[in-house]
Amino acid sequence: MNLQEMKDMQEIYNEIKDELTAPFPKGTVQLNESKDIASIPVQAYIKRLEKVAGVFWSWKLVGDPVIYEKESQVQVKGVLKILGAEREGIGFANFQVYEDTLKIKNLKNAVLSAESDALRKACDKFQMGWKDLAPYRKWGDNPAVNLSTHQERPQNVQDVSPEKCAKCSKYLTQEELQFLNDHQIKIKYCKNDIPPHLLKKRS
Template identity: 60%
Template sequence: MLPTYQEIKEKLIAPFPKGTVEVERNKAHIPVQAYINRLEEAAGEHWSWKTNGQPLIYEKECQIQVKGTLKILNAEREGVGFSNFKVYEDNKEKIQNLKYAILAAESDALRNACNKYQMGWSDLAQYKDWGKNPGVGVTVTQPQTSQPVAEFTCLKCGKPLQASDLQELEKYQIRNKYCSEDIPAHMRKKR
């Protein structure tokens, strides 16, 4: 029997296992492999991904753009993804590792399309300002404060940073790594 869209969607938007969200440089994201695994588990043969057109190269910005369409049963969502690239020093017209830059942009496009199916919202909401908006319809679960996140330690006291510390740093757009207690007062201003 063919599953309904609603049955698949319930599986798609379920929280990911603990540890799936990666926090780097005060930015939280879910790797594309986790999204693909979720699509396989929830939709099986009833999903497809295809890129639309050729990748666009923005030479001035040193970025590649890829667009694609994620289809689940009869529902389609378009995703747009970007990737930075470098050029060779001796030949400014030649892109280094073009293939990998395109693949990275395609992965970003797939993540973007998954976002439009609300995948990962319950996991990422705690790290994003939109997660506090009641109109989004997501219940924010507090980050696990008992476990350190990544390998960041406080510049002042040296203790491992927790997810709540990283949220605080992101809130005030602070790049230096401080625990919540050691953030200097002058840095606690909204920018």
């Protein structure tokens, strides 16, 4: 590829990226029942990729799913490619186990959920959804991020981090992350899903 071709590709990429990172339609951001967790469904990201990037984007899983039996969780890794740019995403999802046989009973669905989570995280690395989620994130006020959202942070939404609970996949609040750090709990859990034995072990 010569210099002119590289410049042409960069120009096309910049045009695509500007459209990819544009705000989503009003109402795209979803809040959970307690209104303290904000997220964008993976379908919105896929539709945006299809509409804007078309044949210039692809998504590929990397390696086999990793199963964490003790945490009842599966991990999936994938790579999102747009033209020549690639971003990796790692996703997690919970699964259930039959009590009598200890066999996993919804692994296929868990893998699909983890893949969706991985794709969302890869999209995040392309800065997709930043303008929509900034009002719900502490980093949204950071001048280095330089987002002009012109929106006030909702008072009923806590500051949440990009980290997710290893069990329920909800985004963790800054307070929860600090609690885990204070108790030297390495696996990311929300306050409702911290295994009792981890708290007893460190009390």
